[in-house]
Amino acid sequence: MLVFQEIAEAVICGNAKKVKEYAERALEDGALPQSIVNEGLIAGMNVVGMKFKNNEVYVPEVLISARAMHAGMDVVKPLLSASELQDKGTVLIGTVKGDLHDIGKNLVRMMLEGAGYRVIDLGVDVAPEKFVQVVQEQKPQVVGLSALLTTTMVNMRSTIERLKSYPVKVMIGGAPVTQKFADEIGADAYAPDAASAVEKAGQLLAS
Ligand code: B12
Structure with a gap:
């Protein structure tokens, strides 16, 4: 889904507002909360991690990306938790x-x-x-x-x-x-x- 790529790119750019907006849009379009996390938020943060390792970005950028990722997490978290209510342990x-x-x-x-x-x-x-x-x-x-x-x-x-x-x-x-x-x-x-x-x-x- 194109929107996952948009979410990942917004995480990489550290744009919290866009991450939130795209995550909400993805949900409206029927994307699974888990897929938004895996294919959008985590995928974006992985790229940031690699760029940091290669000295392409520095600590402030990483923190801004992390904040953007959390903005997306806030959107999907209630749905992730509600998706399976049984207590497995x-x-x-x-x-x-x-x-x-x-x-x-x-x-x-x-x-x-x-x-x-x-x-x-x-x-x-x-x-x-x-x-x-x-x-x-x-x-x-x-x-x-x-x-x-x-x-x-x-x-x-x-x-x-x-x-x-x-x-x-x-x-x-x-x-x-x-x-x-x-x-x-x-x-x-x-x-x-x-x-x-x-x-x-x-x-x-x-x-
Ligand atoms: C973000 C980051 C920071 C942020 C942390 C913000 C935060 N709230 O977490 C800040 C800027 C604060 C930071 C500080 C430091 N950092 Co730092 N940081 C990173 C960075 C860029 C990304 C880490 C990250 O979040 N990755 C994304 C997440 C999704 O991946 P992950 O954590 O690996 O988690 C996944 C798996 O590992 C696994 N997993 C994680 N936990 C668990 C637990 C269980 C139970 C299981 C089953 C699985 C699991 O599942 C996760 C999801 O898929 C890494 C570089 C990198 N590529 O890893 C350096 C890195 C980890 N940091 C490093 C360093 C050196 C530091 C500092 C010492 C820098 C300094 N000189 O001050 C300080 C240490 C502070 C401290 N005492 O902890 C080094 C570590 C080197 C080493 N080999 O020890 C790294 C590797 C960067 C580098 N290449 O030099 N850092």
Whole structure:
């Protein structure tokens, strides 16, 4: 659909007003909320991520694009959550200690909510003790850890170690994370993107 490309381009340009407008138009035209997220918002943010990596854009542009992406998220989020109302299980999610990146984690949360999971989001810079405390209180079946920095990936290991004595499955993700690293630190699952995170959560809950 052409409108997905328009959404992605508006995210890349950081035009929040246009992202909102195109997302609303896409919905009116019958596009699925998940497709707007995957083919428009995430696709656009991926390009921004690549441009940042290649020094073609800098931090302010990235933040402006992230804000534009959130404007689109605000349009589709109520529909994603309402699309499947059944409670499939609870996932506790957060970005690990020392790490402030939350765009990908928020996408994973929204996709999980859209797929019918109850999600408790602890935000960013979450200490291992905090994960443990909320696991004790809320008894989620799955914990999702996000890290975008090679320097904070180690905090996934310490969080998993502390969660070992609780009946939860841990799923990890974030740009520098790999299946190999997940195996090394004893994570139950790894997913490279938000759509596969939903799949993996389903597998963990079924196992
Ligand atoms: C946006 C961004 C920022 C923003 C963050 C805004 C925010 N609210 O998140 C700001 C400007 C604040 C920022 C700051 C910094 N950043 Co930064 N940032 C990025 C950037 C450009 C994009 C990240 C992003 O949002 N990608 C888009 C999302 C959709 O992708 P994603 O996060 O990978 O998420 C997907 C998957 O990984 C997966 N996933 C994510 N989480 C989870 C969790 C689970 C459970 C699962 C299953 C899956 C999953 O699903 C997601 C959706 O598909 C990346 C470059 C890049 N290409 O990744 C650098 C990058 C991550 N940043 C980097 C750096 C160095 C920093 C700073 C240290 C810079 C500085 N010198 O101050 C600070 C660190 C601050 C801190 N303490 O965290 C480096 C990291 C290098 C490294 N190897 O460690 C990168 C790679 C840029 C680079 N090439 O140098 N950053």
